[in-house]
Structure formats: C-alpha cells, structure tokens
Amino acid sequence: MNRQESIAAERRRKTVLSVVLAAICIIYVLPVLTVVINSFKLNTFVKTDTFAIPTGEMWAGFTNFIKGMTFGNYPFWNSVKYSALITVLSTALILLFTSMAAWYIARVNSFFCKLVYYLCVFSMVVPFQMVMFTLSKTADSLHLNTPWTIPIVYLGFGAGLAIFMFVGFVKSIPLEIEEAASIDGCGPVRTYFSVVFPMLKPTMISVGILEIMWVWNDFLLPYLVLDINEYRTIPIHIQYLKGSYGTVDLGATMALILLSIIPVIIFYLICQKYIIKGVAAGAVKG
C-alpha cells in the first residue's frame, strides 16, 4: 500500500515536471516566434506592437523579404554565398591539416612536435582581442583578405582546439594497426590517408561541427580582415544594417534575421545528435 502510494506520488511528480518544462519550452521559443511575426509586419508597427500578430494594417506580406534582399545597397544573397564559402573552406582546411598534424604530433613526439602542441593549447586561452589588431594587419599584408584566402587565417587561429581534440583521440588508437600497415609496405602518407584518416571519423564530426558553428557565426575576425565594401558575411551584413543607418527598417532586418537562422535551425535538426555530441566533446577545452 505504502509502496503503491509512493509510486503514484512519483508519477504525479513527473507529470508536474513535464508540464513545467513544457511551459519553459514555450517561453524558450518565443524570441524566435517574435522574429517570425515581426518579419511579416510593417516597419512602423515593429516598435509599437512588437508582440502583436500582424493582421490588417500591420500585415506586410513578403515586402520585408523583398526589400531585405537589396537592403543597405548590398545583395543579401552575396552574404549568404560568402558565409557559406568561408565556412565550408575553413572547416575543410582545418579538418584536413590539423588531423594530419595531430597524428604526427601524437606519434613522433619530438621537441618540435611538443612545441607546436603546447603553443596550440596555449592559443586556446588567448582572447581574440589580444591579436585582432596585429592579425588583421598581417592578413592584409599577405592578401588573406578575400573569402577565398581568409580560411588560412581561420586555420591558424582555430588550430588550437582542433589539434588538442585530434591528439587526444589519436593517442587512444592502438599503434599496432599503423605498424601493421607500415610492415605491409605503406609509407607514412599512405598509412595516414588509408588507415588513420578513416578511424578519425568520430572526432572529425565533432571538430567539424564546432568549427562550422564558430566560423558561420563569427563576426569580428571577418569584419576586421575582409574588405567590407565587397565582402560581407551574414553577421557583418546584419551589423552593418543596424550600425550605419539612423533609422533602420526593423521589419526588413527581422526578415533577414529570419532568413539567416532558418538554415541554422535546419542544420541543427538534421545533425542534432552529432552537434550535441560534438559540443560535449569540445567542452574539454581549457
């Protein structure tokens, strides 16, 4: 009897908890919903009736989206293109080169390897403001200021976490597999690409996710390095709209914000499992 009562109490407790969490969930998505409703609202009503559903005279249809496409004298589509280009190139470069370096560091362990490794670990605690001025000057003088070359800067500044994670993983792979490959006549390059590289897949996914999230949303680095009149990533474009005009068309800004978070949310819903795993793995930094 007593036991049954306690089971019933436990069940009640869980139901209450579910209801509370569901309520918090709704509050959690409200900011995004606010963006959605305001992207269909005429600019003058965004400030006065922020939380109203756009009906009647407030309804702007898709004019905000159409206006947003060329808003601020810069085609929004270009921002999307450059953001995607920089993110894909940077992530690919980082995954390829840091995993190669990490394998070498973990296996050879010479003085130079240790030096590179500890400098990488050190770079993880250095805030960007420490190097932003000199880095943007260096990147400028080496012509790394275009969307096609800025990935090299990302490779350099973002190497720390990636090397750290790859080295940790490589050390857990038994050496015997690689030794077997080498006895069978594989040189180091072939051993790496046909034996080690496929084994790194789980860490590749984790590192890749973290780098994609970082580069796609990064504002200050591309803002300081790229030529802003020609190349704007999405965060730069949105900052520019707010920063450079006295009165901003809030409706059109919200339309662009909505367009910029839709791909992110789709990406999240598709790769959710990997994203959450990657974040948990990357949390070791520091």
Next chain:
Amino acid sequence: MKKSVFKDPMRRWGWFFLGPVTAAFIIGFVWPFVQGIYLSFCKFKLITRTTWVGFENYAKALSDASFMHSFWYTALFAITSLVFINVLGFAAAYALTQGIKGSNLFRTVFFMPNLIGGIVLGYIWSMIFDGILSRYGTSILLETKYGFWGLIILMCWQQIGYMMIIYIAGLQSVPEDMLEAARIDGATKTQTLFRVTIPNVMPSITICTFLSLTNGFKLFDQNLALTGGQPFIIQPDGSTIKTTEMLALNIYNTFYGSNSASQGVAQAKAVLFFILVAGLGLLQLAYTRRREVQA
C-alpha cells in the same frame, strides 16, 4: 614513446604533416601575438613606424576611467551570469535526467539558441526588450541596469542549453549502484543530490564554471549588438564613459575609435585583458581540481 618501425620514415615526412598547420599557425597566431606584445610597449600611428615608450601605454590604460569602469562592469557581469547559467543549467539537466516523457524534445529546444550567432541574438533581444520597455516610455539604451539585466537574460537564454548538455553527460556518468546504495540507506532526494550526485559531477562543474566565467569576460558580439555600450555618461573632464561597455568592446573602441594615436594604449589593454582571462582560467582550474580530489 617506444621505438617503432615506422617512426623513422615518418620523420622525413614531417614537413608534409606539420608544415601547413605550422605556417598558418604562425600567420594566424604566433606572429600577431608576439607583435602584439611588442606594440604594447610602443607609440605608433603606422605599424611600420614605432617608438619604444616602455610602460607608458600600460600606465595610460590603467588610469583610463572608461577601461576601469568596463573592468568592474565585466567582472560583475561575468560572476552574475556564471551563477545564473550554472544553477539553471544544472537544474535543467537534473530535470531532464529523471526519465520524464519528452526529455529529448526539451533538450533540443533548450540547446537551440546556441546555434544562433551573437550579433543576431543581440538584435533579436534588443527588439524584444524595446518592445516591452517602450510601453513604459523607456528603452534598453537609456538605463544601465536594463542593459545589464538584458544581457544577463540574453546570455542565459543562449548558454543554459550548452551547460545543460555538459551537465547531462556528467549526471549520466554517476554510478547507478551509488544512487541505489543511498536509496537503500534511506537518504532523501535532497540528501542524495547534495551528498552523492553533486560530488560526482564535480568535473562537469569545473568545466562549466570555467567556460561560463571566461565566456562572460570575453563577451563581445552580444554586447555590441544589444546596447553597444549605451547609455553614455560625460565625465567632468570631457571624456565619455559608456556604462554598459565590457572589456572586449572597450579594447575594440580604443583601437578603432576616433583617436588613432591610442592604438598603443589599446594594445596594452589587450595584453592586460589576455593576462586576466588566461590567469582566471588557470586559477579557477586549480581551485576546482582541488575540490574534486577532496570529493
């Protein structure tokens, strides 16, 4: 490292494996870092023409009222956000590991804001806060306390889900037999939580407090987009203090503000900022590691 059959041929390929990363790392980190330290001791308008001034830039940075203000403001913000984010993040993780229905959905929703960039987050919330505050005839840009708590709310919304993920991983690794033993010994839920669960998730608490503290100190995008430092106060000597400006934004404004002669001072501020962030991280790590051993 034991001697292996493939180590020697591997060394000959060192340039191939290490070369690209090393080159990019020197361009993207090592050289800017070293040059940054050097420039913090110099006066310059062009990076190619510098005059050594010793510690003058550091003295100027430390006597800059706006810098000191942003330091205290940032410290207060970092500590406040650390407490809120970790307590709520832990609570969320604890609730989601009770085996209730819909846990996965809740987890998905709570983590979602992490994928939205800082600039975009800032503008979303500035619209929301102004939507609320305009009913009372004010704005987030008009009062320091609105800017402060606004940023706390924004950061909670963004980071609780992140910390929750780390706490869930920690909570799931608490040995089941330990919880079972506590139950059999007649421990209440609260006793189990504080005497068994929390000591066992100390490693996660280390990571999360460390992350949220340094995140708080390094915050830039959200600060820039939400208030940009407003409201401003004009000092009696004519200088301005941006009351909601945090350290990173203060350094940025010193570099790229109207006074191009102050870039040396800005670099000195950046070095101080680096020492602070790196030092805090190490200190906190050492402290919580000690707690872990005791627990």
